[in-house]
Amino acid sequence: MFRILTQRVLGQSLLQQGIRPGAVASASRCFASAAKDLTVREALNSALNEEMSADPRVLLMGEEVGEYQGAYKITKGLLDKYGPDRVLDTPITEAGFTGIAVGAAYHGLRPVVEFMTFNFAMQAIDHIINSAAKTYYMSTGQISVPIVFRGPNGAAAGVGAQHSQCYASWYASCPGLKVLAPYSSEDARGLLKAAIRDPDPVVFLENELLYGEAFPVSAEVLDSNFALPIGKAKIEREGKDVTITAFSKMVGFALKAAEILDKEGISAEVINLRSIRPLDRATINASVRKTNRLVTVEEGFPQHGVGAEICTSVVEESFGYLDAPVERIAGADVPMPYAANLERLALPQVEDIVRAAKRACYRSVPMAAAA
Amino acid sequence: MASAFSATAKFAQPLPLNTTSSARSQDKLSPPALFDPFRTSSSAATSPFLGSTRQLLCKSNRPLSHRRSSSSSAVVAISDVKQKKPKSSSNLLITKEEGLELYEDMVLGRSFEDMCAQMYYRGKMFGFVHLYNGQEAVSTGFIKLLTKDDSVVSTYRDHVHALSKGVPARAVMSELFGKTTGCCRGQGGSMHMFSKEHNVLGGFAFIGEGIPVATGAAFTSKYKREVLKEPNSDHVTLAFFGDGTCNNGQFFECLNMAALWKLPIVFVVENNLWAIGMSHLRATSDPQIYKKGPAFGMPGVHVDGMDVLKVREVAKEAIGRARRGEGPTLVECETYRFRGHSLADPDELRDPAEKAHYAARDPISQLKTYMFENKLVNESELKAIDKKIDELVEEAVEFADESPVPDRSQLLENVFADPKGFGIGPDGRYRCEDPKFTQGTAQV
Numbered sequence: 001m002f003r004i005l006t007q008r009v010l011g012q013s014l015l016q017q018g019i020r021p022g023a024v025a026s027a028s029r030c031f032a033s034a035a036k037d038l039t040v041r042e043a044l045n046s047a048l049n050e051e052m053s054a055d056p057r058v059l060l061m062g063e064e065v066g067e068y069q070g071a072y073k074i075t076k077g078l079l080d081k082y083g084p085d086r087v088l089d090t091p092i093t094e095a096g097f098t099g100i101a102v103g104a105a106y107h108g109l110r111p112v113v114e115f116m117t118f119n120f121a122m123q124a125i126d127h128i129i130n131s132a133a134k135t136y137y138m139s140t141g142q143i144s145v146p147i148v149f150r151g152p153n154g155a156a157a158g159v160g161a162q163h164s165q166c167y168a169s170w171y172a173s174c175p176g177l178k179v180l181a182p183y184s185s186e187d188a189r190g191l192l193k194a195a196i197r198d199p200d201p202v203v204f205l206e207n208e209l210l211y212g213e214a215f216p217v218s219a220e221v222l223d224s225n226f227a228l229p230i231g232k233a234k235i236e237r238e239g240k241d242v243t244i245t246a247f248s249k250m251v252g253f254a255l256k257a258a259e260i261l262d263k264e265g266i267s268a269e270v271i272n273l274r275s276i277r278p279l280d281r282a283t284i285n286a287s288v289r290k291t292n293r294l295v296t297v298e299e300g301f302p303q304h305g306v307g308a309e310i311c312t313s314v315v316e317e318s319f320g321y322l323d324a325p326v327e328r329i330a331g332a333d334v335p336m337p338y339a340a341n342l343e344r345l346a347l348p349q350v351e352d353i354v355r356a357a358k359r360a361c362y363r364s365v366p367m368a369a370a371a
Numbered sequence: 372m373a374s375a376f377s378a379t380a381k382f383a384q385p386l387p388l389n390t391t392s393s394a395r396s397q398d399k400l401s402p403p404a405l406f407d408p409f410r411t412s413s414s415a416a417t418s419p420f421l422g423s424t425r426q427l428l429c430k431s432n433r434p435l436s437h438r439r440s441s442s443s444s445a446v447v448a449i450s451d452v453k454q455k456k457p458k459s460s461s462n463l464l465i466t467k468e469e470g471l472e473l474y475e476d477m478v479l480g481r482s483f484e485d486m487c488a489q490m491y492y493r494g495k496m497f498g499f500v501h502l503y504n505g506q507e508a509v510s511t512g513f514i515k516l517l518t519k520d521d522s523v524v525s526t527y528r529d530h531v532h533a534l535s536k537g538v539p540a541r542a543v544m545s546e547l548f549g550k551t552t553g554c555c556r557g558q559g560g561s562m563h564m565f566s567k568e569h570n571v572l573g574g575f576a577f578i579g580e581g582i583p584v585a586t587g588a589a590f591t592s593k594y595k596r597e598v599l600k601e602p603n604s605d606h607v608t609l610a611f612f613g614d615g616t617c618n619n620g621q622f623f624e625c626l627n628m629a630a631l632w633k634l635p636i637v638f639v640v641e642n643n644l645w646a647i648g649m650s651h652l653r654a655t656s657d658p659q660i661y662k663k664g665p666a667f668g669m670p671g672v673h674v675d676g677m678d679v680l681k682v683r684e685v686a687k688e689a690i691g692r693a694r695r696g697e698g699p700t701l702v703e704c705e706t707y708r709f710r711g712h713s714l715a716d717p718d719e720l721r722d723p724a725e726k727a728h729y730a731a732r733d734p735i736s737q738l739k740t741y742m743f744e745n746k747l748v749n750e751s752e753l754k755a756i757d758k759k760i761d762e763l764v765e766e767a768v769e770f771a772d773e774s775p776v777p778d779r780s781q782l783l784e785n786v787f788a789d790p791k792g793f794g795i796g797p798d799g800r801y802r803c804e805d806p807k808f809t810q811g812t813a814q815v
Contacts, residue, residue: 067720068648091618091654092578092646120577158498158549160560162576334786338560339549340497341776 035222037214043185044074044206047192048112050224052082055110058196059086061101062114062151071116072152072211098124098149102131105147110196115151118167118205132201133176148195150204153181154248154299155336155347157209164336166300168247171203172277172309178230179277181205183251184215187274190228198230205276207249233280235287239269242293242357245284245310247273250297250348257353266361276306284310285318292323293360297353302330327356464680467747473679474742475756476515477507477735480531482764483540484710487530487547490768491714496547500561503531505677505709508734509641510535512682512704513609516690520606522570524585527562528641528708529574532611537569544767550774557777558785570606578612579619582638585610586625589636589699607693608636615646617660626667626701635693637686638664640703641676647712648720664701676704677732680741 038046052058064071066079066089079087090097094115101111115121121128132145155164172179178200182188188206195202220226236251237258246254251272258268269287273280288294294314296307307328314326332346465473484502491500503510506528514523514535525532533543538554546553547561554566563574572588575581588608595604616622617640629636640660644651652658664671670692674685682704689700707729711718742748789795789802796802 063646064648071647089649089653091649092615093618093620095620096618123577123579156498158560160498160562160576161558162563163499332782334783337558337777337782338498338546338555338563339551339557339777341549341779342557342782345779345782 035217035219038185038189038217038222039212039214040182040185040188040206041072041074041211043188043217044192044211045076045078046222047189047196048075048078049081051193051196052078052086054224055196056086057108058110058112059088059104060112060114061088061090061097063090063092063116065089065114070114072208074206074211075114094120094123095127098127099131101147102127102135102145105132105145105201106135106143108146110146110148112148112150112196115149117163117208118151118153119163119165121149121151121167128171128177128201128203129174133174135176136200137176144199145201146199148192148198148202148204150192150195150206152208152211153205154207155331155343158338158340158343159336160338161335166205166298166331167203168205168276168298168300169305169309171205172279172306173304174277176201177277178202178275179205180230180275181247182274183210183248183272184217186215186217186221187228187234187272189217189221190226191230191274193227194230197227202230205248210249210252213252228274231275231278231280233274233283234272235269235283236272237268237270239267239291241267241269241291242295242360243269243271243284243287243291244295244297244353244357245271245273245307246297247276247306248299250299253348253350254297254353256350257357260350260354261357264358266357268357273306279309279313281313281317285314288314288318289321292321293357294322295327295329295353295356295360297329297348297356299331299347302328302333305330324360327360329353329356463745463747464684465747470738470742470747471752471756472515473511473683474735474738474748474753475760476511476535477679477738478757478760479534479540479763480507480510481735482760483530483534483543483767486544486764486768488710488714490544490547495772496561497549498560499527499713499715500547501528501713502710503528503708505729505733506641506643506706507531508679508682508738509611509639509676509704509706512679513611513637513639513686513690516683516686517607517609520570521690522572522585522588522606522608523611524572524581524588524608525564525574525611526578526581526613526616527574527576528613529562529564529571529611533564533566533569533571533574536566536571538564538566538571539767540763541767541770542566544764545771545774548771548774549776550771551777551781552770552774556781558781572608578616579621582610582612582616582621582625586629586634586636589629589634589693590632592635593632593696605635605694605696607690608634609639609690610636611639611641613646614640614642614644614651614660615649615654616640617642617663618655623663623667626663626669626699629699630668633696633698635696636699637689637693638699638701640701642703642705643708644705645708645712645721647716650720659703661701661703669699669701671701671703673703673705676706677729677734677737679734679738 048060060075060078065075066084066087069076075087098113101113104111128149132147136144153168154166168179168181171177178198180191180195180202182191192204195204237255239258244254244258251270254270258270261268269291271284271287296310298306300306307330311326311328314322329348329352331348334346336346337343480503484504487496487500487502490496510531514532517536523532523536530543534540542552542554543564546555546557546559546564549557549560551557554564559565559574562576564571565573572584573581585608592604592606592608595601626638642651642660646654661671661673672685672689675681685702689702692698692700709726709730739753794802796805
């Protein structure tokens with residue numbers, strides 16, 4: 001906690017220099033000059049902390065968010081700081097407490113609902129879609145629902161079929177919802193703050209395996225006014241031969257694959273989608289028009305997935321620029337098996353991305369391998 | 372319509388146990404009485420409910436004798452036998468063979484779970500592992516009364532339910548190691564134990580998810596008897612779940628429908644007072660779960676879940692009721708888990724005094740004491756069982772270690788029962804075109 005307070009002091013002085021929020025736009029290609037390392041967990045915790053102190057209408061609701069300090073320790077210390085009226089430990093009633101949070105949002109509160117994993121959110125999905133996502137439309141703008149649903153999404157390690165599904169494509173197909181998927185700590189902080197300040201329902205898909213990963217962050221990320229724009233992707237690594245899109249944990253895999261490809265003379269551009277809905281079609285298409293080849297990577301099931309939507313978007317808008325069919329990397333089309341070796345086979349690995357990128361590159365005119 | 376939980380039964384007097392201070396439970400609620408929706412109970416027992424350190428009212432009821440019962444005929448309440456050790460009862464609750472069977476089952480559960488913890492910390496097991504230490508009396512007390520045809524549905528804390536139902540220890544251990552010789556060939560894991568042969572219908576990760584499934588299994592039993600006219604279909608289903616689940620909507624929906632349709636099911640609440648780090652008393656407006664049964668028209672019973680004999684007596688009656696077609700029962704077993712919620716849970720929120728209180732009431736030790744005092748067994752027989760179980764568990768680990776991991780080709784198997792996924796039968800033609808597709812009289 002102390003670290004976060006000193007950072008805020010630092011951040012305020014930066015603010016006076018006129019660094020406005022959202023200055024870290026999609027144009028920046030690499031990590032900014034590292035001021036310090038921040039884990040994704042700390043990033044989320046600090047974002048929640050700052051938003052709760054800035055706006056008394058923000059409250060936290062979920063299982064084990066209070067006394068247990070969060071099932072994955074994301075909400076550590078918040079109960080002590082804000083008290084049980086704003087950090088609510090709920091019984092195990094997803095449908096019930098999600099509905100209650102949505103009702104509170106109708107009346108102007110800004111709840112942040114934590115699901116222990118998004119698998120459990122299936123018990124509450126009726127409220128996420130029908131009560132939250134569709135309400136602004138059905139009421140013709142009278143009632144807005146400024147709610148955030150957050151929690152871990154996708155596969156963890158050896159947790160079986162009912163704990164491992166990726167819900168990005170399910171939620172992203174619903175009009176009325178905004179769906180965000182952060183990768184680094186910078187993403188986590190900026191996007192969560194933007195989500196809490198947003199007047200619409202936001203589904204915030206985190207990843208359990210990323211919580212402990214540390215990323216270097218610049219001082220402006222630590223500023224309490226830092227927020228990232230919703231609907232803009234980030235080009236994590238620039239390249240000219242093939243575009244690789246990914247989100248959440250797969251961004252890390254894509255970056256590793258890009259390094260391997262680099263050694264083989266293929267310069268890959270890695271796009272961190274950040275926002276699944278609205279999808280940043282402009283950035284993706286601009287990139288494909290530059291590189292002419294596309295590989296989409298995701299962890300979820302292949303049919304009707306995020307990759308399918310990206311492929312269609314590119315075919316619709318940049319068909320003439322494609323030199324090769326779009327390659328789609330996704331999880332295996334089976335419920336997640338438990339056995340460790342089968343689980344590894346069921347999820348995309350770095351080698352799969354490398355192979356797909358190579359396939360995309362050798363389809364038409366063979367490339368001259370640069371030294 | 373004679374209800375077994377009648378008001379004519381004797382109730383044990385509440386016994387003043389030494390209470391240590393409990394930080395949480397401040398309830399001075401009315402005591403748990405045996406609820407009979409058809410008659411008002413005349414009991415006026417006054418001990419308060421809940422909290423590990425409160426007076427635990429041991430409720431049970433001597434069942435009215437009925438055709439199938441062959442147990443002892445002495446009219447004695449369980450608590451009298453256990454707590455007061457009266458000389459007046461001439462018959463014991465169990466025979467020697469039954470006692471040994473119960474002991475062996477509980478020791479198997481305990482040793483197996485302890486071995487799971489060891490294997491987890493050695494990296495042989497992974498993912499989520501939820502151990503059952505301390506709750507063995509509930510599993511053994513109920514499941515050992517079932518036949519092979521009866522079904523069991525559980526939650527993620529399902530290793531011991533599977534073992535009690537008869538799934539071999541080596542199959543469960545292999546499954547936990549993720550090997551192809553496991554009961555689900557490594558595809559399910561710790562939380563998803565399925566066995567068609569032993570009618571273990573899972574292993575569900577979401578709490579509350581198994582209850583409707585169990586209700587459906589009970590529905591089938593009734594349907595087979597009444598619609599399909601199979602007269603011997605009387606299998607009973609047990610649904611095991613915890614205190615946290617009792618706040619979930621699915622639980623109430625199923626209580627309603629099971630009572631409405633009089634399904635042969637017993638809802639067994641393993642109330643271990645904690646849902647990960649959430650105390651039952653913090654999460655529930657009325658913590659006395661058994662009271663929720665009569666609200667839906669079924670009896671609600673509270674029993675001391677650390678005592679296998681009491682659980683067994685209640686179970687006999689509840690299962691008998693279901694088998695006779697009288698409908699469902701809600702049984703709340705107050706029990707405790709000695710370990711954390713899972714092996715990843717630091718278990719910091721539970722009061723050590725509470726843990727010590729329940730550790731002193733270990734169900735295995737209690738059964739041992741009972742059997743010694745009633746001269747049913749001697750030390751060496753129990754030691755022989757301990758040794759046998761140790762060897763069994765060791766052998767299970769060896770078997771699991773040596774078993775192969777699943778083949779790569781297994782990844783894509785078993786997604787559909789219809790292998791090609793297109794509705795094509797074994798003869799290569801579309802199933803829907805097969806004139807024998809329907810067994811009824813409709814013209815297709």
